[in-house]
Amino acid sequence: MELLKFSTAGSVDDGKSTLIGRLLYDTGSLTEDQLEAVEAASKRKGFDYLDLSLLTDGLSAEREQGITIDVAHIYFATANRKFIIADTPGHVEYTRNMVTGASHSQLSIILIDARKGVIEQTQRHFFIANLLQIPEIVVAVNKMDLVGYQEDKFEAIKTAFLKFAEGFPKFKQHITFIPISSLKGDNVVNESENMPWYEGKSLLDYLENVDVNSYVNKKDARFPVQYVIRPHSEEFHDYRGYAGRVISGDFKVGEEVTVLPSRQKSKVKQVVTFDGDLEIAETNSSVTLLLEDEVDITRGNMLVKTANQPQIDKEITADICWMDTQPLVQGGKYMIEHSHNLIKAIVREVDYIVHTSTLNKDTETKTIKLNDIARVKIKMAQPLFFDAYEQNQANGSFILINEQTKNTVAAGIIV
Numbered sequence: 001m002e003l004l005k006f007s008t009a010g011s012v013d014d015g016k017s018t019l020i021g022r023l024l025y026d027t028g029s030l031t032e033d034q035l036e037a038v039e040a041a042s043k044r045k046g047f048d049y050l051d052l053s054l055l056t057d058g059l060s061a062e063r064e065q066g067i068t069i070d071v072a073h074i075y076f077a078t079a080n081r082k083f084i085i086a087d088t089p090g091h092v093e094y095t096r097n098m099v100t101g102a103s104h105s106q107l108s109i110i111l112i113d114a115r116k117g118v119i120e121q122t123q124r125h126f127f128i129a130n131l132l133q134i135p136e137i138v139v140a141v142n143k144m145d146l147v148g149y150q151e152d153k154f155e156a157i158k159t160a161f162l163k164f165a166e167g168f169p170k171f172k173q174h175i176t177f178i179p180i181s182s183l184k185g186d187n188v189v190n191e192s193e194n195m196p197w198y199e200g201k202s203l204l205d206y207l208e209n210v211d212v213n214s215y216v217n218k219k220d221a222r223f224p225v226q227y228v229i230r231p232h233s234e235e236f237h238d239y240r241g242y243a244g245r246v247i248s249g250d251f252k253v254g255e256e257v258t259v260l261p262s263r264q265k266s267k268v269k270q271v272v273t274f275d276g277d278l279e280i281a282e283t284n285s286s287v288t289l290l291l292e293d294e295v296d297i298t299r300g301n302m303l304v305k306t307a308n309q310p311q312i313d314k315e316i317t318a319d320i321c322w323m324d325t326q327p328l329v330q331g332g333k334y335m336i337e338h339s340h341n342l343i344k345a346i347v348r349e350v351d352y353i354v355h356t357s358t359l360n361k362d363t364e365t366k367t368i369k370l371n372d373i374a375r376v377k378i379k380m381a382q383p384l385f386f387d388a389y390e391q392n393q394a395n396g397s398f399i400l401i402n403e404q405t406k407n408t409v410a411a412g413i414i415v
Contacts, residue, residue, distance in 0.1 A: 177200075219249060258305070266293040
């Protein structure tokens, strides 16, 4: 069954947690124990209805404050599709958490309170979704019950959102607008009778049918070597296999490949899996590749098709989200982890820091603080084999690590 990974984003009290709770409740994805726990907690709060937000707000601080702080991953399935939801926090203080949660999403749901319309945080949520180039955006205009299910309220928000979105240089996302009420269940799982003017799908119907496979990079074949398999046994005396995951494109038996960085050439002799050999290793498949020639290959090397190679350079320009309490200072030394490579690096230059709500660029400040998003130039001790993130997300992303503390301090995408 096909899997869809999507994230949710919204400001405080926009109803994200309630929306996810409604999806789980109305699709029958909750156990009796979960329902009993929510019923008991709702009664303790004095509610005469189920507080479905309690299903996802797992931290005590989240329940006490009524906000989302950490990223929660929720799994559920319908007859048509499996889903993984990354419930991300919306507040500016937790921008790094939102970036982390949305980084592997194929679709993003941005919630807007129908009473408030497009606000500063809404703009920041779209900025991050745009930065990460999430192809499908669903703008869920929530709490329609509190504005009398008025069509003009919905249309005004739709117009304001599109006006803001059109100012982005990479305005490529497919944006869908759905009026909903998470609390009442309108247009979440079941179509609403309260909004006869809306002729589109319910949110779940849209999620079950949206096509996300068309965005997968099947052109640029990239295979970072994770592990070299040498059994050193009599039975497999000359066996030399290269294990890893095909992060994009595919590799067929008999095709010529080039090994990076050595640029040695060979051909794919065999594609091995636990369930038997294959003729082709497709995107996201974890396999062991055997080559026709004995080639010197180690962990961190990359196999690519000879006719389609990535960029190779010791310098990159990238957009990063800073995730550490200790600020980045221009000239700071770190480790860059890209695929299975871990290389010493220096942040040579801070080009600018982006004010996500206005898109203004601060070119004067050279210190990047917690939750800042900035464009930087990075120089490395060894070359990377990379593609621009816009072309190949899997081979265009990385993290920065503090050499002393070993903490992940930033997530980055190569421009």
